[in-house]
Amino acid sequence: MNINGLNFCVIGGGIGGVAAALALRQRGAKVTILEQAIELTEVGAGLQISENGMVVLRALNVVGEPPEAGLKSVGSMLRDFRAGRSVSDIPAPVAGPTYYYHRADLLGLLHKAAIRDSVEFRLGARVARVYKHPTDAEIVLTDGTRLRVDCAIGADGGRSEIRSGLNGPEAPEFTHQVAWRATIPWERRDQNPCAVLTMGPGRHVVTYPLRNHTLMNIVAIEERSDWQEEGWNRRGDPEDLQARFADFGGLVGEILRKVQEPYVWALFLRPVAECWQNGRVALLGDAAHPTLPFMAQGACLALEDAWMLARAFDEQSSIEKALAAYESHRRPRAQQVVAAAGANARNFHLRGPMRLAAQTALMAIGPRLARRYDWIYDYDVTA
Numbered sequence: 001m002n003i004n005g006l007n008f009c010v011i012g013g014g015i016g017g018v019a020a021a022l023a024l025r026q027r028g029a030k031v032t033i034l035e036q037a038i039e040l041t042e043v044g045a046g047l048q049i050s051e052n053g054m055v056v057l058r059a060l061n062v063v064g065e066p067p068e069a070g071l072k073s074v075g076s077m078l079r080d081f082r083a084g085r086s087v088s089d090i091p092a093p094v095a096g097p098t099y100y101y102h103r104a105d106l107l108g109l110l111h112k113a114a115i116r117d118s119v120e121f122r123l124g125a126r127v128a129r130v131y132k133h134p135t136d137a138e139i140v141l142t143d144g145t146r147l148r149v150d151c152a153i154g155a156d157g158g159r160s161e162i163r164s165g166l167n168g169p170e171a172p173e174f175t176h177q178v179a180w181r182a183t184i185p186w187e188r189r190d191q192n193p194c195a196v197l198t199m200g201p202g203r204h205v206v207t208y209p210l211r212n213h214t215l216m217n218i219v220a221i222e223e224r225s226d227w228q229e230e231g232w233n234r235r236g237d238p239e240d241l242q243a244r245f246a247d248f249g250g251l252v253g254e255i256l257r258k259v260q261e262p263y264v265w266a267l268f269l270r271p272v273a274e275c276w277q278n279g280r281v282a283l284l285g286d287a288a289h290p291t292l293p294f295m296a297q298g299a300c301l302a303l304e305d306a307w308m309l310a311r312a313f314d315e316q317s318s319i320e321k322a323l324a325a326y327e328s329h330r331r332p333r334a335q336q337v338v339a340a341a342g343a344n345a346r347n348f349h350l351r352g353p354m355r356l357a358a359q360t361a362l363m364a365i366g367p368r369l370a371r372r373y374d375w376i377y378d379y380d381v382t383a
C-alpha cells in the first residue's frame, strides 16, 4: 500500500524509533517522534553494530561508505581472566565487519538524517496510553494532550508502556546479572581494533576502542543476587568495581584499574512480547524483545525491525495486514537472537573444570566459532 501522506507517530526517540521514523518517512508518510526526554542525549557508552545492522543504516542513508564516526573492527578475542591469556581469536564475520560506535555519535547520525528528511520531533512528550479505534489510533500524553494518527509505533524501550497496553502488566524479572559500564581516555592507537572478551568465573568483561581510539569502552558483567532496582544511570563506586574484578589480570586488569566514573545497573528482562500489534499500534525494538547484551544485538535487531516494518507496507494492502506481516516476519528472528544471547550468559561465566574444558574446546575450534553466528550477521533485511 502507498503510505504517502498517512500520519504515523513513533513513541520513543532511541535507535529503533528514529530508524523506524526514517524508514516510514522515506516512503512518504508524515512522521512525528514523541520522546519523553527534554533533549536528545545518550549515555556515554559504546555499541557494536554488526553487518545486519549496518545494512539498515546504509539503506536509510544514515551512513555512507566508509561509515561515518564508527571504528571498523577486525574481529574479537577471547581471553582468560587471570593473566589475560589468549583463548581464541575470532575473525570478523564473513558478512562484513562490525563497527564500534559511541552511542551519542550513532544517535546523532540518526537524528541528523531524520531532520534532513523532515521527521518531526516532539521532546518532553511522555505517552501514557495508546488506544485503537476502528480507523485510527489515539495517543494520550501524560499532560493530557490527545493525538489521532493512522498508526502508532511503540519504540519506547525495555520498560515500554505501549507494550503493557497491548499485553497487560508484566513484571520484569531480575536476571541475576549486574552490568558495570564506563569509558576511559585511551591513547594507544591499535592498527587492528577488536573487542576483547575476558571470561572469569561468574563474570566477564568486554572492552573495545571508540572515537578514533581516543576512548576505551568497558562493560563488566557479574552474577549477583542482591539487587532490586531497574535503570541505567546509577553511579557506581570505582573501588567496588575494582574489588569485584580484582583477580582479572593482564591488560583488562590495567584498564579496570583506570576506571574513575563507572555506572552500574541490574539487568532486568521481559520475555519476547506475546502480542506485538493490534492492527493500529505496533511494538518495535526493546519494547517487543528486550535481550541480554551478550550477543551485542539489541540495537541491531531494532534496526532490522525498523526496516521490516516499513517494508511490510510496500507488500500489504492495509495497515492491519502490514502490521500482522511485520509481526510474523520478525518474531522468530527476535526469539532466536534473544535465546542465543541468553545462552552466552552461561557460556561466558563457567566455573572450575567446566571452564577449562570449554576453553580447551574453544582453542581447538577457534576461528570456526565465528561461523556459528553467521545466521545473525549475514541476515540482510533490506535485500
Ligand SMILES: Cc1cc2nc3c(=O)[nH]c(=O)nc-3n(C[C@H](O)[C@H](O)[C@H](O)COP(=O)(O)OP(=O)(O)OC[C@H]3O[C@@H](n4cnc5c(N)ncnc54)[C@H](O)[C@@H]3O)c2cc1C
Pocket: 011, 012, 013, 014, 015, 016, 017, 034, 035, 036, 037, 046, 047, 048, 049, 125, 126, 127, 128, 155, 156, 157, 158, 160, 161, 179, 181, 219, 284, 285, 286, 287, 293, 296, 297, 298, 299, 300, 301, 302
Ligand atoms: C550493556 C549493554 C550493552 C549493549 N551493547 C549493544 C551492542 O553492542 N550492540 C547492540 O546492537 N545492542 C547493544 N545493546 C542493546 C541496545 O542498547 C538496545 O537494544 C537498544 O538501544 C534498543 O533501542 P530501542 O530504540 O528499542 O530502545 P531505547 O534505546 O531504550 O529507546 C527508547 C526511547 O523511548 C523513550 N521513551 C520511553 N518511554 C516513553 C514514553 N512513555 N513516552 C515517550 N518516550 C518514551 C526513551 O526515553 C528512549 O529515548 C546493549 C545493551 C546494554 C544494556
